Structures are given as structure tokens and as C-alpha cells.
Amino acid sequence: MNLIAKNLKYLIFFILFQATAQTKIPEVEALLSKMTLDEKIGQLNLLTPGGGIATGSVVSENVEAKIKAGQVGGLFGVSGPDKVRKAQEIALNHSRLKIPLLIGSDIIHGYKTTFPIPLGTSSSWDMELIKRMAQTAAKEATADGINWNFSPMVDISRDPRWGRIAESAGEDPFLGSAIAKAMIEGYQGNDLTNSATMMACVKHLALYGAVEAGKDYNSVDMSRTKMYNQYLPVYKAAVDAGVGTAMTSFNDIDGIPASGNKWLITDLLRKQWGFKGMVVSDYTSVNEMTAHGLGNLQDVSALAINAGLDMDMVGEGFLATLKKSVEEGKVSEEQITNACRRVLTTKYQLGLLNDPYRYSDDERPKKDILTEENKLLAREAAKKSFVLLKNHQQTLPLKKSAKIALIGPLANNKNNMLGTWAPTGDPQLSIPVLDGFKNIASGAITYSKGANITDDKELATLANVFGTRVEIDPSSPETLLDEALKTAKSAEVIVAVVGEASEFSGEAASRTDISLPKSQKNLLRELAKLGKPMVIVLMSGRPMTLEEENELPASILQVWHSGIEAGNAVAEVIYGDYNPSGKLTATWPRNVGQIPIYHSTKFTGRPAPKENNYQKFKSNYLDVDNSPLFPFGYGLSYTSFEYKNLHLHKTKIKSDESVEVSVDVSNTGEFDGEETVQLYLRDVVRTITPPKRQLKGFKKVYLKKGETRTVQITLHTDDLKFYNSELQHVAEPGDFEVFVGTDSNASLKAEFELE
Numbered sequence: 001m002n003l004i005a006k007n008l009k010y011l012i013f014f015i016l017f018q019a020t021a022q023t024k025i026p027e028v029e030a031l032l033s034k035m036t037l038d039e040k041i042g043q044l045n046l047l048t049p050g051g052g053i054a055t056g057s058v059v060s061e062n063v064e065a066k067i068k069a070g071q072v073g074g075l076f077g078v079s080g081p082d083k084v085r086k087a088q089e090i091a092l093n094h095s096r097l098k099i100p101l102l103i104g105s106d107i108i109h110g111y112k113t114t115f116p117i118p119l120g121t122s123s124s125w126d127m128e129l130i131k132r133m134a135q136t137a138a139k140e141a142t143a144d145g146i147n148w149n150f151s152p153m154v155d156i157s158r159d160p161r162w163g164r165i166a167e168s169a170g171e172d173p174f175l176g177s178a179i180a181k182a183m184i185e186g187y188q189g190n191d192l193t194n195s196a197t198m199m200a201c202v203k204h205l206a207l208y209g210a211v212e213a214g215k216d217y218n219s220v221d222m223s224r225t226k227m228y229n230q231y232l233p234v235y236k237a238a239v240d241a242g243v244g245t246a247m248t249s250f251n252d253i254d255g256i257p258a259s260g261n262k263w264l265i266t267d268l269l270r271k272q273w274g275f276k277g278m279v280v281s282d283y284t285s286v287n288e289m290t291a292h293g294l295g296n297l298q299d300v301s302a303l304a305i306n307a308g309l310d311m312d313m314v315g316e317g318f319l320a321t322l323k324k325s326v327e328e329g330k331v332s333e334e335q336i337t338n339a340c341r342r343v344l345t346t347k348y349q350l351g352l353l354n355d356p357y358r359y360s361d362d363e364r365p366k367k368d369i370l371t372e373e374n375k376l377l378a379r380e381a382a383k384k385s386f387v388l389l390k391n392h393q394q395t396l397p398l399k400k401s402a403k404i405a406l407i408g409p410l411a412n413n414k415n416n417m418l419g420t421w422a423p424t425g426d427p428q429l430s431i432p433v434l435d436g437f438k439n440i441a442s443g444a445i446t447y448s449k450g451a452n453i454t455d456d457k458e459l460a461t462l463a464n465v466f467g468t469r470v471e472i473d474p475s476s477p478e479t480l481l482d483e484a485l486k487t488a489k490s491a492e493v494i495v496a497v498v499g500e501a502s503e504f505s506g507e508a509a510s511r512t513d514i515s516l517p518k519s520q521k522n523l524l525r526e527l528a529k530l531g532k533p534m535v536i537v538l539m540s541g542r543p544m545t546l547e548e549e550n551e552l553p554a555s556i557l558q559v560w561h562s563g564i565e566a567g568n569a570v571a572e573v574i575y576g577d578y579n580p581s582g583k584l585t586a587t588w589p590r591n592v593g594q595i596p597i598y599h600s601t602k603f604t605g606r607p608a609p610k611e612n613n614y615q616k617f618k619s620n621y622l623d624v625d626n627s628p629l630f631p632f633g634y635g636l637s638y639t640s641f642e643y644k645n646l647h648l649h650k651t652k653i654k655s656d657e658s659v660e661v662s663v664d665v666s667n668t669g670e671f672d673g674e675e676t677v678q679l680y681l682r683d684v685v686r687t688i689t690p691p692k693r694q695l696k697g698f699k700k701v702y703l704k705k706g707e708t709r710t711v712q713i714t715l716h717t718d719d720l721k722f723y724n725s726e727l728q729h730v731a732e733p734g735d736f737e738v739f740v741g742t743d744s745n746a747s748l749k750a751e752f753e754l755e
């Protein structure tokens, strides 16, 4: 028997190896056969001449000369059909083998038509919308000559101190995987040679969102079972969706930085998951392994190429040291040839080897970029990303005839509407909230700034780092406040637009205090004392701690940084032209001390019995309840929804069967509206501690007022699986509980057994 088992094992290994063995394309092999070692190394070099918003600490020098010398495989930070054509001409007319360049860019949430930040659009839970946005971003970017997008960023994050949570799809692997798939399909379409599609890049491999203490670039250390069950599924989902390239992250994983981590790049990504695409480092992340303490530039470059990394972003360590490493036997030429093959295959897949100028069409920008259709999509995405956190005394929606005092540092502001990671967008094209209100209101709108966007000491830092993008009002905080109170006194309703400067989230923007700046807190406190109906419109790149603000007699609408159509979208939701439907994809903490905080936590051996009731010797805090301020999946509507008749078509299933879950949802309020029905699963007993519940299904449903619909969600056996302590992906027989409702606190429950 064990002879069969042994042979079976080798047969499986052989099949696996074949699957991961490189695909050999004749055109690529023909090119490879002519290349010198120097030219192969040259293809592994990704440079940026800079010029736009810096996304790293250095920019490349002598780029043109290096392209001519065949020392560049790709560029980023170059755009416009003319500039891209010029770059390709240098490569084709001056380098020996005339190999065209990859032209990359960070198109994280829209190209010139900037959409809401990804944490915002993830709150729409609308995969069709997210796919359309990615398609539009690809259409605009390829019109400008770009053929490779450093997106989607899929990193799971449960720590709003980390600035890049703004760029993520939040805390959940099930939802994050669906979003990754939608974005990749949108960017790549089903034909990469179509010049309106571009190569996607899943990033940042891996676990970057789990940096210790929410501090950017910090270490990541976690168990394999936690990785496989909670943090890795989103990257695997991207691979399964056919993503063409991947980018390694800055952080180390169990002590080895991702860019030099052979287990991560070769064993997991390539051998276990069957990824055959190209892997690029993050910005100088190869060189940075020296700072991590792993040796000099030659050591870390050899470590990276031997780990399976293909392209070195900006660091030029490959260019400077790989030939020497080959001569010293530290790196094989075959390893370099394999990396070069994957770079050339990416160019082949994009159609660049056959037609290097395919993305340089002067006619396309005016036809495809910043069209009205694209801007309407941006407005739709913004409206669907807003989350209504509180509707105090049903103040919202407002009447268009209402006399409104529009107050706050973000009420009449262009610089902060696009949010972080919008390097290709133009903030001056964004619609401020004041303009949005004036576009549709019939009542008087009076504006007053009320406070600076942040407190003075931080303001100096901000202005120092970001220059003119930070407006500093000459008036004193006291004057600003007095003027705002005077404006508010003569209005019927106060709408306060407050929040974070867009540079306060994103890369290198971790914060230990994620509450509103004191000047803004004070503004809200004083406005609330006037006793008028009040709405707080919150713009931020992360959940912010709002314990004090949540106690004010005011409604709260979270609008993130909502892109080029911000003002129009805010106005349409505030006035009820659109009924808000967004649902949080990141749990909203009461205070920083609760972080990390997320819905799929474990029971522990001493679970706290119930909320708002500290018990000694239980897993709870002395000073704050275990519950978040707002849970994962939470979001109010102007209407109300009721859930009844939860039903499973079977209460006993075998391992290859599925469970049809149905529930009746009724719109019991006064407005038509969209609801995201959510399904959470609890595996009651497992061989490793099960989470209390985790998201395993969702469906959006639009219901007219008074309408009832039966919503069906199918639970597949795969949804019951988890990685056990031997990292086997298994569904263990036993009892399961299903919860269906409007957020992760859903209480409507049904049970079934897996036999």
C-alpha cells in the first residue's frame, strides 16, 4: 500500500511541477536565445524618472542612457501617448535587441477620473460597480499609454492606525477576495492584447496590513494557521482570478522580508498556488533588506533573485550586482533566465512584442479620459460608498429648501477630496461640498470654514511635507470659530464637514491618535450647543475614534475621501436623491486601545458574557466595552429593513453538498432603498479554535418601500473549510450556525450539520 502512496505522492508532485513550470512561448524563447547575461539582467530593472507625486524616497537617474544600454525592463511615472512613445522609441531605436518597455503606474482608485478611496468603494459591497470602475480606470490609463497597473492592493487590515487601510478593502478575506477578483477582471478583461485593458498586479505580497502596532513598514509575525485562514486568501483569490503580476511587500514575514522570501514567492505563490506570472519588488524593497539586516546590496539582491523575485523596483541592486553573483556562483544564470522569461512573457501577453506602440494613440486621451460618463460613474461610486452611521431624530434627508449653514475645513475644499494614492488625479478638478450643495439646493447655503483642517503644530508638519497642498488660513482659530457660530445661528440646519487631511492616511501615514483634531472637535462641540438640527459629514481615510462626537445630538455620514465628484455625491445623499446603502468593511473602534478589532474574533476560554457589563476573570477591559462603536457590515438607511423566515433547505449535508439559505427581507420604512444582506457562519466545534462568526455570503437587494423579497444565498462546502494545524484545507463534520442580517451582529439564526 505505501508503495502506491509513495508513487502517488511523486505523481502529484510531478503534476504540480508541470503546472508551475514556465510556459515557453516561441517568440520569447527566440528573444532569450539572443540575449547576453547583461541584457537579461537589464530586463529585471524597473525605474522611475519621477516627476509626479513621489511614491518613494528616491528617483532613478540617467534613465535614457540605461534604456539605450538595454538596462531597463520597465518604467513607471511616465504617462501620455507622446511621452510613452518617446520612451519606446529610445528602447527600439537605440538598444541592441529593441525590446519594448513595460509602462507601469499606481492607478489605485481611478486614473484621471478619481473614484473614492478603496476603503470607501469596498463599503458599497457592489462587485459589478467595482468591476466597472476598474474597467474605466484601465480605459483612461491605457489611453495615456500605461499598460501595467500596480493594483489591486488587497492587504487585509484590522488596524486603522495603519494609514494604508485607506487603500484596502478592509478586514475580511471573503469580501476582500470578491473585490480582488472584480478589480482584476475589470483591469485585465478577457483579452490582455486589447489596448483598453492592462496588466494588473496584486499587492502587497504578503500580510502587509498586519504590520505590528499599525506602524507602516514594521514587522509582521503570525502563525501559519492565521496566515492561511485570514490573511493569505485574498492573494490566492487574485491568483485564481488570473492576475498577471504580483508585488512583494516591505515587511518581513517570520523574519524574512517578502522580497527575499523563498517560501513566499516560490514555495507558496508559485508551487502551491500555481502562479506563473512576474513578481516585482516594492519600491527599493530589495535594497531595504540591507536595512533589515540581511547583508550588503549584493547579498540581498542574490537573496531576492534566488527567492524567485523577477523585477527590482528602482533599487538597481540587480543591475549592479547580479552579474558578479553569477561569476561568484551565488546566482545561476538559469535563475536570471527564468526571471527574464517571465518579464518577456508579460510583454508578450500585453501584445507589446508584436506592436510596441499599441498604447501610444494620440487620439485616445480626449476620447476616453474624464468623460461625463466616467464622472457619473465616480459620482455613483461615491454615493454607494457612503455609510450612514447615525441619523439623529431622523434629521436626514434634508429638504432642498432648508436654510443651511455649511461649516468646516472640508466644506469648501478641493485639495482633500481625492484622498490618498491619487497620484494621477488632479485635485483642482474635484467638486467641493459647497458647490455640490449649490448645484441642487433651492434654499440658502451659507459657508464658514470654522477651523483649520488640523491643529497648528501638525499644520506646520503637513505644510512642510506637502507644501501648497495644505491651505493654512491666516485667521486665528478663535476668529474662525466665531464666524462659524455666527453663520450657524442664522440657519435652520447645520451641516459640518470635518475629518482628515488626505495626506493623513495612505503610505507612511500611520497615526497613534485617530480622533478628530482638537480644533475640529471644539468646532463640533460649540455648534452642537446651538441646539439646531445638525449633520456631521466625516471625510477620512480610516475609521476615526468618534466616542465624543457620537454622543452629540447630530447625525453622522461617513463619506471617506470620495473622489472627483465628492461634492455632488454628498449633496445628493444629504438631500435624499440617493438613499445611503454603504456598509462598513472595517470595524469601527471606540478607541485606539481596542485595536486590532474585527468581527471574526475568537471566543477565548473566558468569553465576556454580554456587552456593557465588565466581569472579572473574563476576556474584557476594565475601561471600555468589548463591542466596537460600529460593527463590521454596519450601515443605516433612510428606510428600515426587517428580516424574517430564515430557512435552510437542508439541516444535514454531506461533504460535497451545499446549503440553500433563504430569508425574507422587507422594506418597512418610507424610502426605497438598497440593502446588503449578509450571511455569517459559526463552526461550533473545530480542531483549532473557531472564530465567533465570519462572513461567508452577501447579496445586495433593492426594495421599494413596503416591498418584501425572498433572498437566497448558497453556502458551499468550500465555505465550511479552514486550514487546520497541519495546514490541510478541510471541512470537519459537526454543527454549524448560520446568522443572516444587516450587519455582523445579525441575530436571526439557523443550524445545520455536516455529516
Ligand code: GLC
Pocket (backbone or CB within 6 Å): 055, 056, 106, 150, 203, 282, 283, 507
Ligand atoms: C510604493 C508602494 C506601492 C507602489 C510603489 C510604486 O512605495 O508601496 O504600493 O505601487 O511604491 O509607486
